[in-house]
Amino acid sequence: LYYFYIMSDRNFTKSKLPSYGTLSSKGVIVNPRERNGQQQLSITSQNLPFEERAAQHEGYVSLPGFSDDEDDEEERDYHTLLNEYIITTPFILLALISFIILLHSFSEDGTIHYEWDIFLLGVTGWCAVFFVRKPIFFTFSKLISLKVSLSSILTLLFIGFIEEIVRMGWLHRFEDDDEAFLTAYWLGLGWAAAEAVYFIIQNFIELSWYKDDETGGGVRYAEEREELEEILGRPLTKVSAWWGVMWRFSWIMIHIGFSCWIAFNHILVFPAALIHGLLLVIWGYCLPVFGIPATSYGTLLVTLSVFLIGLALFGQIV
Template sequence: MSNKNHLINPRPPSYGSIPSHGHPQGDIMEPRLSLPPAFLVKVKISTSGVLTLLLVGFTEEIVRLVWLFYALEDASTGNDVYQDFLIAYWLGLGWATAEAIYFIIQNFIAVRWYKEEAGLNGPYAEERLELEEILGRPLTKVSAWWGVMWRVTWILAHIGFSCWIAFESILVYPAAMVHGLLHVVWGYCLPVFGIPTVSYVTLVLTLAMFLIGLALFGLIV
């Protein structure tokens, strides 16, 4: 068979051929899929670290359950669903506010590490490296906008969790699981998938949790 009856492969490393077995156009070229190294994303996961983060989420929701139990018991004046919602709402908002104040203080402390140290050999070098490993970049390179979005995300999450548990105490289990998984996502997925992806995905998820909490009390349809 002459060369005119063959399909010429301009990129031999990326393609191969299979026998034509009498095909009128000669050998049939079969593409070979080769992914660049950028697609081979590896997430380093520590079993003990994941279990610790899940335990943190579970513990926080147990504490929330106890607070709601006593708050709803003290304010009980019958089957007042709206009052129960207000208690859950203010508990979630207060929890998120206290958490926001704590992290703002922590961020100011972390920023001082960069201002006081020109290199990575100072007394806070290890803390800086750990923080940069979580964020995937230096803290000074993170826009303040992302910090605002993260606080809004956790406001929605805490109000949502409070509404779930205030409506039915058995919902503490899914709330604890979701809360723990959010910690795992922030701890392991942030440096891999990047701040924008993780931030927007968690914002959508916590918004859904917030809306579910409102729906449980019949405030939205």
């Protein structure tokens, strides 16, 4: 998760900063103290098992037909999950490599034209958007004085818009009319690569919060774990690391797809921004409601559609 802490004046001098929101590797902001107008769980309820805390929080109630109880993962210990992360990390990198190899099928002579400068440009684009997320949230929550939950939703929607505007700016400045498709493809690939690297690093950071369970000291990162479970709707130890491979595959496709959309016609930045923002809101507020399987497969279908439409716009598929 991308954690950022917004301090109120009365808490400014406290040694422990109050958390007003979290932002995941997909751009997801979560507010442990206020979600859907509810206050933060009491100290007593925080000490209960996750399932009992979930029963007290209406945000965890799955909609009819979307409950993932039957697909609930078996809880893993720290070392088992660590091994899963180590095994799945190369598959995330292979997903990126597979999209480079895919360029063979789009080349008339069967060769790959590497555009590493555009790839690095995509990396800088993702980093630029990443660093403006905290100021955006601060603007909505403090300067405009909106509730934290509303500020988070508006921030997610606005981030989707800003990300596509930055993407359009990069394409407008560096796009080559003779190689518009390649420029868009490599820009999206670099964008996705930066996000994937951060996702891998953050996976191991989040997993370290559960390491103390092995020695009976699991309260050390209680607040961080609480926020993470708010996002997932279950403890991290009940989420297979293989879901992360699907998530990365999906977001590689959406970054390449949206880059192709905008490179084809800049007016398409508006539907791209809307879809992107809505996906961020769904992952930020609906994951515990719909469940990980339904949300993941639904996202995969949307991102695959975005990717195929992007290829079709440039005549790469018919």
